[in-house]
Amino acid sequence: MIADYHNNGFLPVRGLVDHVTAGRLRQQLDELLTVLSPTHPYWQKDIVPLSVLSPRRNPGIEAASLAAVPFIIGNLPVLLPGIFSAAIGEPVKTLATTLLGSNNIEFNFANVTRKPAHIGPNMAWHRDHPNQYICPRNADDFLRILIALDPVTPANGALQVIPGSHRNNEGDCKLMSQTDELVSLAMEPGDAIALHPSTCHGGPENRSDVDRNLVIVQISRAGVEYDYNEAELYTGVNMDAIRHAQTRRPGV
Numbered sequence: 001m002i003a004d005y006h007n008n009g010f011l012p013v014r015g016l017v018d019h020v021t022a023g024r025l026r027q028q029l030d031e032l033l034t035v036l037s038p039t040h041p042y043w044q045k046d047i048v049p050l051s052v053l054s055p056r057r058n059p060g061i062e063a064a065s066l067a068a069v070p071f072i073i074g075n076l077p078v079l080l081p082g083i084f085s086a087a088i089g090e091p092v093k094t095l096a097t098t099l100l101g102s103n104n105i106e107f108n109f110a111n112v113t114r115k116p117a118h119i120g121p122n123m124a125w126h127r128d129h130p131n132q133y134i135c136p137r138n139a140d141d142f143l144r145i146l147i148a149l150d151p152v153t154p155a156n157g158a159l160q161v162i163p164g165s166h167r168n169n170e171g172d173c174k175l176m177s178q179t180d181e182l183v184s185l186a187m188e189p190g191d192a193i194a195l196h197p198s199t200c201h202g203g204p205e206n207r208s209d210v211d212r213n214l215v216i217v218q219i220s221r222a223g224v225e226y227d228y229n230e231a232e233l234y235t236g237v238n239m240d241a242i243r244h245a246q247t248r249r250p251g252v
């Protein structure tokens with residue numbers, strides 16, 4: 001398992017979150033979506049609407065129709081506490097500990113990234129290192145874990161990766177995607193993909209009838225140097241302490 005992650009730059013993990021829990025989390029997301037609109041008190045700070053994406057990311061869809069549709073939902077401790085608990089739960093922690101090769105890890109952030117049915121955008125080819133959120137200087141010091149809340153297929157925008165691309169840091173992901181082998185990663189609710197931050201990834205639009213919602217969690221080795229937004233990091237706090245702090249601090 002560890003060898004596959006290091007060789008390929010990604011690792012699919014079936015049932016990281018059990019099916020029943022994944023269904024419950026999906027329902028919590030639905031409940032939030034029924035009240036989430038631009039007048040919601042957390043909209044400005046914690047929601048990225050689909051309308052901010054370049055038209056290239058959503059061909060054929062009128063941007064004005066996307067202004068009230070959440071693309072990324074942040075602040076999970078407040079907006080989706082059940083999903084946040086899963087994002088920092090034991091299975092995620094164990095997977096990250098194993099793949100990073102360290103018992104001393106830090107939670108960086110988590111969000112829900114959405115490709116709603118019919119209007120879900122594509123993901124341009126990119127690597128997650130460097131990124132503008134919270135970025136450990138050394139790519140090997142962190143990873144992302146993507147957990148499916150819906151069945152994911154190529155039709156509703158499954159993640160695509162270029163195996164081994166994390167070992168070719170200089171390569172342009174878009175160019176490589178035109179020549180290299182691509183793998184499309186289908187998932188069931190609760191399945192996860194661990195992604196090395198240098199792995200080229202992207203994915204098609206969702207024009208199907210099925211929503212595609214992912215929970216994305218970034219975790220690093222503890223105590224490493226960061227290049228961006230270090231202030232946003234729960235610096236020096238281990239995952240158990242974060243879990244404790246977040247349950248005591250609604251509204252943060």
Ligand SMILES: O=C(O)CCC(=O)C(=O)O
Pocket residue numbers: 113114123128157158159201202203214216
């Ligand atoms: O939602 C996806 O398919 C991937 C998201 C992604 O690439 C990212 O957050 O960097």
